Amino acid sequence: MADLVLALDQGTSSSRAILFDHGGNAVGSAQKPFEQIYPRPGWVEHDPEAIWQTQLATAKDALRQAKATADDVAAIGITNQRETTVIWDRGGRPIANAIVWQDRRTAPLCEELRKKGLEPLFRERTGLLLDPYFSGTKVKWLLDNVDGARARADSGDLMFGTIDSWLVYRLTGLHVTDYTNASRTLLYNIFDLRWDEELLGALGVPPGILPAVRASSGVLAETSLFGKSLPVAGIGGDQQAALFGQAAFEPGMAKNTYGTGAFCLMNIGERKVTSKNLLTTIAWGLSAGARDDVTYALEGSIFIAGAAVQWLRDELGIISTAAESQELAMSVPDSNGVYIVPAFVGLGAPHWDPTARGAIFGLTRGANRAHLARATLEAIAFQTCDVIEAIEADSGVTLSELRVDGGAAANDLLLQIQADLLGREVVRPAVLETTALGAAYLAGLATGFWKNAAEVTRNWREDRRFSPQMPAGRRDEMYAGWKTAVERVKGWSSASA
Numbered sequence: 001m002a003d004l005v006l007a008l009d010q011g012t013s014s015s016r017a018i019l020f021d022h023g024g025n026a027v028g029s030a031q032k033p034f035e036q037i038y039p040r041p042g043w044v045e046h047d048p049e050a051i052w053q054t055q056l057a058t059a060k061d062a063l064r065q066a067k068a069t070a071d072d073v074a075a076i077g078i079t080n081q082r083e084t085t086v087i088w089d090r091g092g093r094p095i096a097n098a099i100v101w102q103d104r105r106t107a108p109l110c111e112e113l114r115k116k117g118l119e120p121l122f123r124e125r126t127g128l129l130l131d132p133y134f135s136g137t138k139v140k141w142l143l144d145n146v147d148g149a150r151a152r153a154d155s156g157d158l159m160f161g162t163i164d165s166w167l168v169y170r171l172t173g174l175h176v177t178d179y180t181n182a183s184r185t186l187l188y189n190i191f192d193l194r195w196d197e198e199l200l201g202a203l204g205v206p207p208g209i210l211p212a213v214r215a216s217s218g219v220l221a222e223t224s225l226f227g228k229s230l231p232v233a234g235i236g237g238d239q240q241a242a243l244f245g246q247a248a249f250e251p252g253m254a255k256n257t258y259g260t261g262a263f264c265l266m267n268i269g270e271r272k273v274t275s276k277n278l279l280t281t282i283a284w285g286l287s288a289g290a291r292d293d294v295t296y297a298l299e300g301s302i303f304i305a306g307a308a309v310q311w312l313r314d315e316l317g318i319i320s321t322a323a324e325s326q327e328l329a330m331s332v333p334d335s336n337g338v339y340i341v342p343a344f345v346g347l348g349a350p351h352w353d354p355t356a357r358g359a360i361f362g363l364t365r366g367a368n369r370a371h372l373a374r375a376t377l378e379a380i381a382f383q384t385c386d387v388i389e390a391i392e393a394d395s396g397v398t399l400s401e402l403r404v405d406g407g408a409a410a411n412d413l414l415l416q417i418q419a420d421l422l423g424r425e426v427v428r429p430a431v432l433e434t435t436a437l438g439a440a441y442l443a444g445l446a447t448g449f450w451k452n453a454a455e456v457t458r459n460w461r462e463d464r465r466f467s468p469q470m471p472a473g474r475r476d477e478m479y480a481g482w483k484t485a486v487e488r489v490k491g492w493s494s495a496s497a
Contacts, residue, residue: 002074005444007436008055010080010163012260015054017062018436024459028066030058042104045097048086052170070227077234077443079241079435080163082184085138087160096146099138102345106137107354125189125196127280129352136186140203153209160209164235172221177211178235179285190282215292216284217442234442238435239263240283245438247460249453252397256384258408262305264387265297275394277350300349300387305380306408308342318369326413329374337362338375339485350390357492361485381418382482401425405434420470430461
């Protein structure tokens with residue numbers, strides 16, 4: 001009897017696979033890192049073949065760890081780093097490295113499009129800003145800069161996809177994506193639910209290279225790579241999958257995922273909210289007859305969160321493990337007036353400044369590595385406060401609590417700082433791997449493994465609740481200092497060029 005669902009969780013720094021049982025418990029998992037490639041300052045690339053090989057290996061390792069076989073698996077769900085862009089040929093060979101979501105090489109192109117007055121059009125159709133973060137300008141860059149790519153695309157020899165599409169193609173030979181990932185490309189009209197010809201024309205992207213768009217929960221095809229035919233039945237971009245895994249099915253519910261970056265999403269239901277500083281995105285699209293049932297979300301994307309802790313470890317050498325950041329930061333009562341703005345690849349929401357760069361402010365002779373560690377955790381929380389402030393302004397909804405997940409959510413001090421600076425309760429679920437769990441739920445619902453959303457909601461369990469303890473006056477003082485620091489890093493790379 002098939003009593004497990006396999007989630008393939010393809011992230012920015014590693015590929016993971018997790019097997020979940022009917023109660024939403026992880027019963028087997030495996031993870032493999034892969035190389036981060038930095039050809040030039042501001043450029044970030046991945047080898048698509050390394051992504052595929054590590055993802056395939058982790059799936060097989062997770063089955064072995066759980067002492068399970070393909071006979072035990074009811075369905076496969078996929079969740080992925082979004083916006084990261086791959087172009088490959090009909091033989092399944094990438095024409096170049098994948099351009100990662102963090103990559104800033106297309107900032108000049110985005111500025112050129114803004115000067116042409118096109119940003120309102122893109123925002124109206126896609127819910128997105130013109131920023132190098134998204135896939136569309138990456139596709140154009142690859143077609144314009146890889147020898148022969150544009151001619152091959154025009155002749156029908158090439159296919160574009162985000163990482164979900166790449167994995168599904170390698171698993172099944174099918175060229176598809178889902179609503180959540182399509183909504184991150186700058187090419188998809190999220191309200192009419194179609195690839196937009198006018199936007200494709202503005203970016204010079206031929207429609208023939210685009211994947212078909214399918215429901216996030218629905219059987220796409222089958223793969224026989226694990227010993228028997230298994231349905232690939234769910235796809236969700238990592239942050240939308242995490243919202244689904246947090247069972248945030250009601251409008252007004254929100255989550256924040258602390259990973260390499262941090263991503264806060266609020267379910268806004270069927271509302272078509274247009275924001276000045278945030279993104280409107282498709283949270284998920286479920287099969288519902290002639291026209292799929294689409295739910296929207298407001299999103300604030302923070303580019304550097306857990307990666308700032310990695311920077312303390314790998315570049316500054318002041319901690320030896322990421323987990324050590326909590327102990328070191330707890331050794332001091334505060335950050336001694338130090339602010340770190342980790343704008344290493346520019347600022348995301350709600351600032352959207354690709355020319356910003358990281359900085360440390362407020363250093364005195366008494367500042368030490370513990371203060372830097374605490375200031376780094378505070379920076380993650382401050383950035384989240386910026387996003388929550390904008391989400392509440394746009395939605396008209398005041399959050400009563402924030403559900404959190406991701407690797408850094410295991411850090412109790414970070415979550416207490418977050419509750420203090422936000423002035424709201426922060427709730428950590430029993431299962432932190434909500435991104436993979438969301439992909440499993442999407443696949444399991446499509447195949448009847450779980451009957452409905454109510455059954456998924458019953459699986460959600462609270463691990464710990466963090467309540468604010470900081471006086472409001474102190475919180476306001478610290479937040480004002482943070483906002484001053486952020487203003488001072490804006491425009492840095494253009495000013496120093």
